Amino acid sequence: MELSKKDLKILNSIKGITALLSDSKPTPKRAIKVVKYEKRLEKLQEELLKLQKWVVANDKKVVILFEGRDAAGKGGAIRRITEHLNPREYRVVALPKPDEIEKGQWYFQRYVNHLPKSGEIVLFDRSWYNRAVVEPVNGFCSTIEYERFMSQVNEFEKMMVHSNIYLIKFYFSITKEEQENRFNDIIDNPLKRWKYSAVDAKALELWDEYTKYKERMFDQTNMYVKWKIIKANRKMNARIAAVEHVLKTLPYETKDEKVLKHRHV
Template sequence: MSEITKHTKILSEEDLDLLNSKQGLKNLFLEKKLNIDKALRLTRYEKEFIRLQTELVKLQNWVIEKNKKIVILFEGRDAAGKGGAIRRITAHINPRQYRIVALPKPTVEESGQWYFQRYVNKLPKPGEIVFFDRSWYNRAVVEPVNGFCTKYQYQNFMKQVNSFERMIMDADTYLIKFYFSITKEEQANRFKEIRSNPLKKWKMTAVDLRAQELWDDYTSFKLKMFESTNLKESPWVIIEADKKSEARIEALKYVIDTIPYEDLESE
């Protein structure tokens, strides 16, 4: 008895429609051995993700038409999937009306400026969405853990950051803060996969190489960050990210459900 025949009696009409779709057939024959459950799971994910991306297009149209401003922060441990999530989420929106900001190490000149200045320069103009692949919260976790800032600089940041974010929101800007959370074991697996893939090796940095060793230090500073900066107006949204597909859907769904946009096309 074939795999499909065994499953036919327990598959719903909806399941059969999914499997008979173009994407469903593609997922069904991804591997030599048929795996109905996996094909259904992948197809359901892709169908839901397309639905949410369609809503994001509507949201962006509203942002453009109404001159709104949105800032979305993606924080999390190394290899948590922040960059991949941003790329998938932004795949179908107007590239002229959004930006992805992933700032490199500060220059000598920037190091002498007010810490937030380089981020202020990247905030959205009216009609724009900005996605930060790591943000000013580098100073809350990555920098103190790795000795890239002084104790005074860290404390000064923690005193100022809530006021800084309130100023952003007072300037009629929506602010969403995601933290992609993965387990230590999952991070180790992803590092192993990155190191073995010649197309991804560039992702490994000196900071990444010490991430497992400093795991507990990262945890300590992360918890301090949550405790001090979990504002009512801009709470931390923790995304369980061991499964990348589920994490992307959860993040995108939160954006859609949180921003009070209007469907201008239906109007």
């Protein structure tokens, strides 16, 4: 790899040296990419702080959904978005399996209970769309329950939008090969092994079923809020793309258009 003067300057910086030393398989190309990613992310996170200030000052309500294949990088994207935000004015919601009381409620009720108050951002690490894909694929709901959900979800989102809630829907998409690689990395890492669930263990076997339900979800639930599909095989690119989309979608004040027009890594 032939390095430019700019590349050499990056490698000779503290961040460049840190990137080289912290990588298990260091190369100049990867170190340069990491430094550029971190600089880009920092600029975008500054914009996110402006966005949060606008949400709070104007009593806005924002909901961001993160859906996608298991191990697609949803959690990592959420962490980058929230890393420097004021924790009193945003929430990350990752609901466990419904209890017996919740099972007897209207399906959307448990999610309604977590919608934002005025001046708040709520990020759902998986959402009501569990019933569109994960639940029917794994037999966690009946056909009737699934069809009822599909007949109601657009109207539910219409009510949210008409109630002045800004709603953003992400789907993180990875290939089957990449999912398998990430599962292996999780299994091999004692600090991450807790992430590997019984549902994950069947994900590769049920790949085509997930695809079938995912495609129906895209076809039928774009009515009021369209899905933003993030190609997530490359984690850094996926995180940057997600942050950029949030910033471009929401009409916050003092938006720096020059920052948003910059090409991501």
